[in-house]
Amino acid sequence: MSDSTTLAVVKMDGELDIGRRAEIRAALAVDGHPSGVLVDFAAVSYADSSAISELLRFRNDLNRRGLPVALLIQSPQFKRLLEYAGVHEAFAVFDERAAALTYLGNAAS
Amino acid sequence: MSLPRSAAAPARPLLRSLAVPILVLVLVVPILLGGGYVVSRVLRQSFGNSDARRAARTLNFTLLKDQLDEETGVRGFTSIPDPAFLDPYAAAKRDFPVKVAKLRERLTVLAIPGAGALLDDVVAVNGEWLAHVAAPLLANPNRAEARVLQFRGKALIDRFRRDSEELDAALVAREQGDNRALQSAIDNVSKLVFFAVSLIVLLAAAAAAAQSRLAARLEAARRRAESEARANLELRTAFETEKRIADTLQDAFAQRPLPVVPTLVFSATYIPATDETKVGGDWYDAVELAKGRVLFSLGDVEGHGIEAAVNMSRVRQALISAALIDADPAAVLRRVNDYLQSAGRMATAVAGYADAATYEFVYATAGHPPPLLLQPGRGPMLLECGGLPLGVLENCAYRTRRIQAVPGAVLVLYTDGAVEHSRDVLEGEALLVQAARTALEKNVTDLAASIRTEIFGRRQVGDDVAILTIGFAPGETTRMTFAADNTHGTVVSGPRGVGPKPSPASFGVAA
Numbered sequence: 001m002s003d004s005t006t007l008a009v010v011k012m013d014g015e016l017d018i019g020r021r022a023e024i025r026a027a028l029a030v031d032g033h034p035s036g037v038l039v040d041f042a043a044v045s046y047a048d049s050s051a052i053s054e055l056l057r058f059r060n061d062l063n064r065r066g067l068p069v070a071l072l073i074q075s076p077q078f079k080r081l082l083e084y085a086g087v088h089e090a091f092a093v094f095d096e097r098a099a100a101l102t103y104l105g106n107a108a109s
Numbered sequence: 110m111s112l113p114r115s116a117a118a119p120a121r122p123l124l125r126s127l128a129v130p131i132l133v134l135v136l137v138v139p140i141l142l143g144g145g146y147v148v149s150r151v152l153r154q155s156f157g158n159s160d161a162r163r164a165a166r167t168l169n170f171t172l173l174k175d176q177l178d179e180e181t182g183v184r185g186f187t188s189i190p191d192p193a194f195l196d197p198y199a200a201a202k203r204d205f206p207v208k209v210a211k212l213r214e215r216l217t218v219l220a221i222p223g224a225g226a227l228l229d230d231v232v233a234v235n236g237e238w239l240a241h242v243a244a245p246l247l248a249n250p251n252r253a254e255a256r257v258l259q260f261r262g263k264a265l266i267d268r269f270r271r272d273s274e275e276l277d278a279a280l281v282a283r284e285q286g287d288n289r290a291l292q293s294a295i296d297n298v299s300k301l302v303f304f305a306v307s308l309i310v311l312l313a314a315a316a317a318a319a320q321s322r323l324a325a326r327l328e329a330a331r332r333r334a335e336s337e338a339r340a341n342l343e344l345r346t347a348f349e350t351e352k353r354i355a356d357t358l359q360d361a362f363a364q365r366p367l368p369v370v371p372t373l374v375f376s377a378t379y380i381p382a383t384d385e386t387k388v389g390g391d392w393y394d395a396v397e398l399a400k401g402r403v404l405f406s407l408g409d410v411e412g413h414g415i416e417a418a419v420n421m422s423r424v425r426q427a428l429i430s431a432a433l434i435d436a437d438p439a440a441v442l443r444r445v446n447d448y449l450q451s452a453g454r455m456a457t458a459v460a461g462y463a464d465a466a467t468y469e470f471v472y473a474t475a476g477h478p479p480p481l482l483l484q485p486g487r488g489p490m491l492l493e494c495g496g497l498p499l500g501v502l503e504n505c506a507y508r509t510r511r512i513q514a515v516p517g518a519v520l521v522l523y524t525d526g527a528v529e530h531s532r533d534v535l536e537g538e539a540l541l542v543q544a545a546r547t548a549l550e551k552n553v554t555d556l557a558a559s560i561r562t563e564i565f566g567r568r569q570v571g572d573d574v575a576i577l578t579i580g581f582a583p584g585e586t587t588r589m590t591f592a593a594d595n596t597h598g599t600v601v602s603g604p605r606g607v608g609p610k611p612s613p614a615s616f617g618v619a620a
Contacts, residue, residue, distance in 0.1 A: 015532060045532070045533075046529075046532045046533075046534075048529070049409070049411055049455065049457065049498075049525065050411065052476070052498070053411060053455040053498070053501065056455070056497065056498065056501045056502070057501070059502075060501070060502060076535060077532075077533050077534050077535050080534050080535055080538075081529075081534050083494065083495060084457075084476060084477060084478045084479070084494055084495075084525070084534075085457070085476040085497065085498055086475070086476050086494075086495045086496045086497040086498070087497075088495070089495060089496070089497065090497055090502070
């Protein structure tokens with residue numbers, strides 16, 4: 001879960017649907033006091049409304065805790081789904097891991 | 110269901126409770142009958158013996174008295190030879206054998222050991238006395254040895270008396286023995302009766318206990334069956350209620366009337382998900398709020414089943430209520446989002462207005478797939494979308510987008526089931542665009558159903574799918590042909606999803 005110094009990384013792959021809801025919830029349960037969270041969904045190709053709902057609730061939680069989040073997306077299909085959901089408005093979305101890390105580094109400093 | 114089990118359970122207790130009366134019959138009745146027989150036999154024998162004993166003792170005394178009478182008569186005659194003295198002698202001598210025979214008969218019945226021998230001796234003494242004392246004395250009362258004979262006679266009489274007393278003692282002893290036997294029989298029968306009564310009482314108590322246990326068990330079984338039946342009824346009622354509610358909701362959904370407005374054309378379709386829950390969270394609405402100005406909304410509430418349907422109904426009504434207050438779609442969605450914060454359910458929606466007078470579509474989306482616009486002579490356009498789903502974040506801002514359309518333009522609204530069936534949403538969008546264009550060119554009356562058929566054919570639909578189309582009636586000269594797919598060049602630009610947003614000016618959207 002923990003990356004480099006104090007960065008938390010959430011990594012999932014495949015298709016995120018209601019059948020994996022508990023798994024998604026567990027993966028997104030970031031505890032402790034990381035400097036930021038990298039949600040690495042580079043290998044995710046699909047998310048249904050329940051998964052997106054979990055992602056948005058997760059965003060709410062981190063907002064309350066004042067933690068910066070970077071969302072790493074590479075699948076165009078998944079990206080399009082997140083556009084439907086307005087997720088690109090709520091998250092800092094990146095298609096390169098380096099850019100995401102830079103964003104989180106800047107946010108933490 | 111376990112009703113048959115509870116109905117069969119009392120069978121064994123029933124047998125057990127029947128076993129008790131059967132035991133009573135088998136054990137107690139023979140005991141009482143046997144005891145009764147023994148008592149009656151002992152009593153009968155005892156009474157019979159008692160008569161025989163009494164008669165025997167009387168006869169025994171009579172024999173002794175006869176012997177004494179004979180002796181007295183002979184002695185008298187020897188002193189004074191008057192034949193009158195011999196009357197008792199003669200009578201006694203005549204009756205003696207008859208009485209002996211009667212006594213012997215009684216003694217035979219009583220079967221007293223030694224009694225026969227005593228009687229034999231009595232008869233012998235009497236015979237000897239008659240032959241060797243009485244006869245010589247009667248023949249010659251004055252003979253010299255008369256005193257000797259009389260002395261001998263006395264000895265014989267004494268022997269007779271001893272035999273008689275001995276016989277009487279034996280009869281008395283026998284009477285006491287019989288009484289003891291009778292007493293013992295009575296005692297035994299009393300014990301038997303006591304035992305039988307105790308047994309009956311015990312068995313009756315056991316039967317009562319078994320009866321009460323059986324009654325308790327039957328009562329418990331009855332209660333169990335009753336509660337099971339009640340629970341089943343409640344379950345069935347609940348199931349039927351849920352089914353009725355679901356059916357009613359679905360009917361209400363399916364029969365939602367579309368407004369009839371000059372120059373506007375509506376069509377709609379809804380396909381429930383193929384799983385057991387028929388009613389999903391998808392909805393569509395078109396309501397004429399002012400003359401020629403129609404509110405449209407279409408969306409999807411998270412989840413399935415009655416709960417989703419109820420939430421969906423809330424969102425629909427909230428949308429209509431908000432639209433009555435606010436003319437701006439973004440403001441409408443914002444109001445609904447605030448309203449939904451307490452519900453804890455997410456919903457995606459597209460809502461807006463179609464104006465028959467100005468050929469304008471105004472809409473806003475909240476986490477919802479983009480509306481599809483088809484206009485004569487132009488390529489299909491997937492319009493802009495975005496905005497967080499409703500009910501997720503407080504104070505969300507949504508964007509109102511305005512489309513200046515032309516006669517014959519059609520706006521296609523749909524839920525995610527229409528584009529996410531293959532889980533490749535880009536492929537889904539392309540299929541939808543193609544289906545819409547094909548359906549429109551066929552000039553069918555029910556455009557929404559036609560699009561659905563084009564997309565799904567005879568395939569099963571995994572998720573709920575709702576499609577609503579709103580069209581401006583074509584003008585006199587409008588030709589229903591559409592340019593090649595220019596989706597890529599308009600709304601969703603560049604490499605899919607990644608890259609700069611398309612400029613609103615390039616596809617005529619005023620932000």
